[in-house]
Amino acid sequence: MNLQLLKITVPVAAVAALAFLILSPSRYVGYSPDQPIPFNHKIHAGDNKIDCKYCHTGVETSAHATVPPSSTCMNCHGGLGIASKQEHVKWLTNQYYENKPVSWIKVHDQPDFVYFNHSRHIQRGVDCSGCHGNIAEAVKVKQVQSLNMGYCVDCHRENNAPNDCSTCHR
Amino acid sequence: MYLPKLEQFYKHKEMDEGVLGIFETPEAIMEAAEKTKEKGYVGFDCLLPFPVHGIDEAMGTPRSGLPWVTFFAGLFGCLIGILFQGLTHSYDWPLNIAGKALNAWYAYVPIIFELTVFSAGIYTVVALLFLAGLPSPSRRILHKDLTSHRFGLWIPKSAKGYVESDVVSFVKGLGGTEVTVVQPEKQK
Amino acid sequence: MMKDESFQKEKKSHWMSYELRGTHREKELQKQEFYTSPDPLIQKIKAGDFDRKTFLKFMGASVVMTSVGCVQKPAEKIVPYVNISSISNEGAPTEQYDFVKHGHSYHYASVCGGCSAGCGVLVKARDGRPLKLEGNPNHPISQGALCASGQASLFDLYDSDRAPEPMQIVQGKPKSSDWVVLDKDVREKIKSNAGKTVIVTKPLNSPTSKDLIAEFLKSIGGGKHLEVGFYGSESSIAKANEISFGKALVPNYHFDKARVILSIDCDFMGNFLSPVEFQRDFAKRRDLTQSNKAMNQFFAAETHPTMTGTSADQRIPLKPGDQRKFALVVARALSDLGVGGAQGVSGINLEAAIAELGISKDLVQKVAKSLADARGASLVVAGGASAETSDAIDLQIAVNMLNSMLGNDGKTIDPVNVRKEGKIDYSENLSQLSQDLKSQNVGVLFLYGVNVAYSDPLGEWGKLLHQAALVVTVSDRLDETAMVSNWLAPLSHSLEAWGDSEPVQGIVAIQQPTVRPLFATRSFEDSLISWAGGELAGSKNFYEILKSKYSKKTNWEDLLRKGVLGQANKSDKGGRSFRGNVAPLASTPSNLTVSLYASTALGDGERANNSQLQELPDPVSKVTWDNYVAISPQYSRSSGLKLNDVAKVTVGDKSLDLPVLVQPGLHPEAVGIALGYGRTAVGGIGNGVGQNAALLAQGKSPNSVYSGFSVKLESTGRKYKLATTQDHHMMSPGVLMGTAWKERPLIISAKLQDYSQNGKAGIPEPEIPKILINGKLERSKGANPPSDVPGSEFQYPGYKWGMAVDLTQCTGCGACVVACNIENNVPMVGRDEVRMGREMHWMRIDRYYIGDPEKPESLEIAHQPLMCQHCDNAPCETVCPVAATVHGSEGTNDMVYNRCVGTRYCSNNCPYKVRRFNWLEHWNEHDLLGGEHYTFKAQPPRNLGLNPEVTVRARGVMEKCNFCASRVAETKIKAKNEGRKIKDGEVLSACQETCPSGAIVFGNVNDPEAKVAKLLKDERSYKLLEYLNIGPAVSYLSRIRNNA
């Protein structure tokens, strides 16, 4: 009889719902959108050991790590430079000479009411991989940490960093 | 000292096989219950449209033990109230709210009280449903007047010394009308 | 080092330059999702097709997004530059200047375009967008401060009603065109009407522009340059000086040198020549922390209670038209005291005249005495629209006489480094123009910054202008004059164009742009150059002219960095002798007389489309969004006119219907009406706000008399609810509904004498419950004392932010309010919402009347800036169910918008009622569940001016002053990265930074050397509602008045 069925399903559903509420993971872990060109961090940062700050210049001084202007890419790939035959590099070079910017897609995206400052964390000696994972091995960048409020708060607690609301929310 | 006893938590038994007799007045069913108790048909039951005063004594059923459930459930709720508020405010994430002391327990009293009442009430009712064998809408209805104005005496097959013919005559002797022998439903 | 063309937009949008408009490549870009070049955006908005996502991007709407927790955020883009260019070469817009760091703010020295005072400003620009104006500390005029309209002038840049491109007006219908056509037409017409070109400009304080205009006229074979201004007193002052001293000029005034000041209807801190400079100088002598000897004494004789008048030690209500009589009465009283040099006053019967004025005799003698005691260190000023009576020049002559009697020439009055020199006669110029037009004597007519059709509504310019061969209006929008001319040449905002200014002889500042023009606009100077054929004075654009001119005098780049050339002259020189003849007294009309005045916020109404200014409450009446006819309580009683009655105001044959406001402090027979309202073609915000009071002006057309003529008021029986931010029935805090309750100790005033005896004069002991702990009374621990009391629960060892507000210095000008709004993205809500009591200002200035409203002479008007008090035991925090407002470790009361569910309990429980609730979605076209019915929403490109450091709040969220948390955080991170603590004065709150009188001080209370810490210990400091034991972090310094 369907009543029997109800007796089982209702409590099960309730428990499941509660469990989900408590244990649900961040929706963004593993978020890995397709970029205009499949830029490969492994080749650049991993194999060729290019320092992060070569491109992300703002990271030590600014709130934003900043993505470099196309000209930075041209330092190596420009003209008949490295891998200039490779199709994506070709595309990039064209963009550059046509004076068109590349619109990358943001992977680690915080809501606008959160004010994260890269410079402070780098100065404090926080390692990039802490939040971004081992980029040097990443063929395609994806979000590895939940980066939700709990994640930030825990880290701030462990390193007795300020935990005021106004630290991140203004 | 008054302690909970197991027999206080007697459970409603399903009435699938046995003898049922119908009585007209509360007095009649009381008397019948007395007699049946003396006769010693253990596990017999009465079906009443409303709680007839004194029927428990007549049947010899002890006082219900549910207040114990209430007591411990209440205690549990109270504890939860104290711990949850205390821990969240002064241990898990101490926040400076209006410069008030972190363990300003007097602010927690209302919620402690509410939680006590809540868990006491809810758990008691759950226990009641369990003991009264509710809900089971599939349960069979023996006689349609028993919830309106007539009273039933039920002697189950499981009762000690149950011999169908004797029981039937016994119930008749008590003045029960429409005495019927109930057989278990066929499982389809 | 600066650069004018760092051109990256917000992190979440494309850069774009307007040279690319309409090209094929732009169309391509437009297809991209987040293409956000502003000017096509306007088209899109106007056309009504606009995809929501872009809008959300614009408005930084993720607050809305998060309110639907389960919605996946839309993918955001990162669009870097293409190239890096060094400073040396002129970079293309796709190039990032190597010194520009994304996310960093840079300050560029420039000149404020708010009014003609020419204050030097620092423009805070971030990623190529001006976000905030501050006064330039190096500049002797602004001295680091800025007024309300200066602050608000930033929004004119982001005004959606600016003209995006040149427009040709055909039979009153504007049709879009472009510069090529315009330039061609202008050049041809100039050729065909050689020698008959007329250039009418607003009063210019830019020497280079003046030269350029002359140059231009020369190059096209002659013409006229006429300056025209309205509502000001420059003409009268100049003429009076010519008569009195033989030299036409507008002198400079040094209020900081004046120990006694008498202003006759002169709102010198609100609306006269150079408000910021004068207010700053005035306030220097009100800083009692230095020494109370220096405190000046200020008598304000005025026909209408002005912002300036409220900070007077003694207000003297005058009847419009009596100004000159009062001046002469004072002169007479002075000569009675034996001060020589008086002329033509011997005939005055003191008693009779004083009786006519309706003021008490000893008051006049008090004024005279104080002035006489401060010879050489006193100052008498008159001016402003309300001083423009029929005998305005004679009034100025009388003032000149008073000053020379007191020997102020060359001391407090500077006739050497003057503001203006030579014959200035604006009304003469205007009538000359109309004559020329009537006699068909005008070829091409350029109207730059003069909105004649509005400011002189009786001049019938609509007809007149068509007598000219071609009329080109140079204005930033299709205003009243543009609508009746042939061409609109859209004008760049002062933040988009090069220029210079010399408000006072010897003080030159460079106005440098901080953003590429958002629309297809040009500065007037650049237009002249191209109309002259693309080259003038050997240069292709104004920038080169300026550069070459000033490179000769100094290092160009240093000049740009410093922003100003030359110093203020404070030395005493240029004494002169008064010779002018004083005309005999004429009698003023016996009945009600009116004075039209320029309001503090809107001034001449040129910037009526600025919601910041429209919503800034009037300093005295606290009315927003309308002008009104102010009448005295006495007249209200006799005439039966009440607040919000609509009255018919009749002057001669002209009449206006205006709502009535009962204004204590008015002379019983005085009526006041604000000018600058009733614009009809200024834009969606300013159109139809109030009535144009210039219609009532008198004198020969063009009208020049704004005050002192009789007026008739009659009730129309209609009602109109004025949008006020404060109740009007309530008078002083003491008297409430006639029930004589104890006076509420909110604003504590004392006389200078009492103060110099007892520093705590007037400050009552707060009734805080105390108990006897081993012998002495203390706050018990159970009573949860605030952090500054031993035994409190929480201490704030690191920083503890606090604020001190000096009520003696505060003039109630409202600059802080506007600065706060802009710094913190505070929305403007419009008239209807203000009526409902839903204004969003984080900071408000409370106005209290002290004394008997029936006795205007004795009435005092006090101001109290009120922001969140950041109480240690904040009542709002206790009651928030979701802990959306809690205390930070630095003693601030943090408000977390994204946690707020909007129960409004905190607001109910706030004794100061400083919390503001977002009743509406103010920024987004749609919010979570729609709600587009609310029309008063910020239109693009306004959103480009949003401060990216402060969250944009969504509907249903509580907000309030956060002690500029964003500024604190920025500075703190900087300091931490450099491994040091924040120095005192390194972080300023927005209100403190802009305050012209320096009344607000913010800082770290724990630092004993900090100014704020010292002020908190000052004897005068007290806390508002301290008896509630909530321990506010803001202290007020009692209001001292120097009236013996």
Place this chain on the structure above:
Amino acid sequence: MSLAQAVREKLDIPDLVTGGKSLRDVTSDITKPNEDFPTSLWWKVFTLVLTITLVDVAIIGYLFYEGLYILGINNPVGWGFFVVNFVFWIGIGHAGTLISAVLYLFRQGWRTGINRAAEAMTIFAVLVAASNLILHVGRPWLGFWLFPYPNERGPLWVNFRSPLIWDTFAVSTYLSISLVFWYIGLIPDLASLRDRATETWRKNLYNVLSFGWVGSARAWSHLEIVSMVLAALSTPLVLSVHTIVSFDFAVSILPGWHTTIFPPYFVAGAIFSGFAMVVTLMVIAREVFNLKDYITPKHLDNMNKIMMVTGLIVGLAYSTEFFIAWYSGNEYEGFAFVNRAFGPYGWAYFIMISCNVLSPQVFWFRKLRYSIPVMFVASLVVNVGMWFERFVIMMTLHRDFLPSSWAMYTPTLFDYAMLIGTFGIFFTLFLLWCRIMPVIAIAEVKTVMPAKEGAHH
């Protein structure tokens, strides 16, 4: 319990069921409204209230769409009609539990006639109240943040010091406890409906609703005990709930709100308005469903007495407030009360006084206590008065410490619509319930039948 004795002696004379009914009559009389096709009168009333409800629902939708700015609330007056309605309906809700719990403990036989309906009233009233509480926040879709649940924010818990959190717990506890109390009482009666049912759909419906109750003596004795236990729990609960609601105001620091008298004063007021509402409903019910023999004038008389007593308590509270305000000598406190009575909202204050203090005085006279029209009117008047009491308290907001922040509150059309809407929802639920479930506790009435002895011991 001597008190109980005394009260019983006083109240148990005359018969609680008149007309010499037999057990069978009782069942059939009471279940009649559930079995017959609804009368035209019922249909008329129901269509009316249903329309109101639908309109109200539409308005709520519009409120979500537009935001709170369509209401009249503003900066100083942050709470308006919504909170007034909330407190009002919570107050109404109290009578039900009080009748079924407190009177149960005092063994008040006469309660049996009315307790079932009163409990139903409680539940519907609390539902309406809770809905108002949720709707009045700025972002209702985040209302669940008021419950402390583990979250990914750290976790960030709620602020247990806030009276609003106390409200959340109190109201939800109150709702759930009253719900179970009410329902376990209903089970046997639903069973008798089931057994009388003839159509199969009714049979199945009541079969499910009655949980398959057969009335075994064992189940009965458990049930008896549990209803006593719940009664014992509900009694302090019912007092605590309105106490906590009063904390919303008493815990704040506003002059006129920050008063220790609020808890008792609110509870008395709640009982006051609650009983008034019960009288209103009962008078209607006994007319419409022809239950004059079960809801006798005796019942109504007792309730009128209670109304009068509580009315006097409330009156005392009003005067005490004023006295203390004056006695405190605090300018803000004193002004708050002068302003309350003689300020712009003085009219509301005097409506309150005349309705709550003066009108119940008619019940001094036995004749009037027994007159149906009088008590009906009086009960309505009292409810109006109690609504205005809450309105007056809310309007204390409009003039507090700083005269500069004073303002007026003018409700908009939507405020009024929502006020009417609450009544619509309430009566819709109530009328529906009257059709589905017996308005009188059948089994309990049978225990107090005059015919048989042993009913009273």
